[in-house]
Amino acid sequence: xxxxxxSIIILALLVVNLAMNGFMLLSVMTTNxxxxxxxxxxxxxxxxxxxxxxxxGFSGSNSGTVGVANIATFGFTGDNSLxxxxxxxxxxxxxxxxxxxxxxxxxxxxxxxxxxxxxSLTSMNDLVKAKVIDILSNxxxxxxxxxxxxxxxxxxxxxxxxxxxxxxxxxxxTAIYQ
Numbered sequence: 001x002x003x004x005x006x007s008i009i010i011l012a013l014l015v016v017n018l019a020m021n022g023f024m025l026l027s028v029m030t031t032n033x034x035x036x037x038x039x040x041x042x043x044x045x046x047x048x049x050x051x052x053x054x055x056x057g058f059s060g061s062n063s064g065t066v067g068v069a070n071i072a073t074f075g076f077t078g079d080n081s082l083x084x085x086x087x088x089x090x091x092x093x094x095x096x097x098x099x100x101x102x103x104x105x106x107x108x109x110x111x112x113x114x115x116x117x118x119x120s121l122t123s124m125n126d127l128v129k130a131k132v133i134d135i136l137s138n139x140x141x142x143x144x145x146x147x148x149x150x151x152x153x154x155x156x157x158x159x160x161x162x163x164x165x166x167x168x169x170x171x172x173x174t175a176i177y178q
Contacts, residue, residue, distance in 0.1 A: 074103055099174070101171065101173050102173075103170070
């Protein structure tokens with residue numbers, strides 16, 4: 001009898017514990033959903049600000065991080081690498097840069113279907129090359145050697161403006177200076 005009474009008390013405490021856990025879960029989930037809504041509203045407001053307020057800007061990635069399955073690349077590598085005459089630096093000598101430029105595209109972007117096809121990329125190839133050469137030729141070898149990131153950002157912004165889209169979200173430049 002003692003064991004049965006103890007079992008009934010334990011069962012009653014388990015039922016009370018289950019009810020309290022259910023109540024706590026319900027109150028936490030309500031608060032969690034309100035917090036998630038607030039965070040998503042803030043993120044949406046920041047994204048509008050980052051893209052110029054009304055979706056008109058092109059700087060930055062269009063989706064934050066892009067999954068590996070959604071990345072496609074094109075660029076000027078190997079035999080198509082670019083030889084660029086750089087602006088004379090402090091030494092007054094003419095310097096050249098042999099650059100391989102690779103653009104990363106987000107295949108999940110709506111604009112990728114329009115601009116990301118091989119025909120479209122081939123037709124814009126000379127314009128893209130001209131933008132890259134124009135930007136990099138206005139830099140000195142010292143500027144590029146000390147920090148290449150500002151030049152990458154400038155190239156990315158120019159290409160996004162050229163296409164009128166940010167489906168191209170990253171640019172990588174590897175260079176050999178002469």
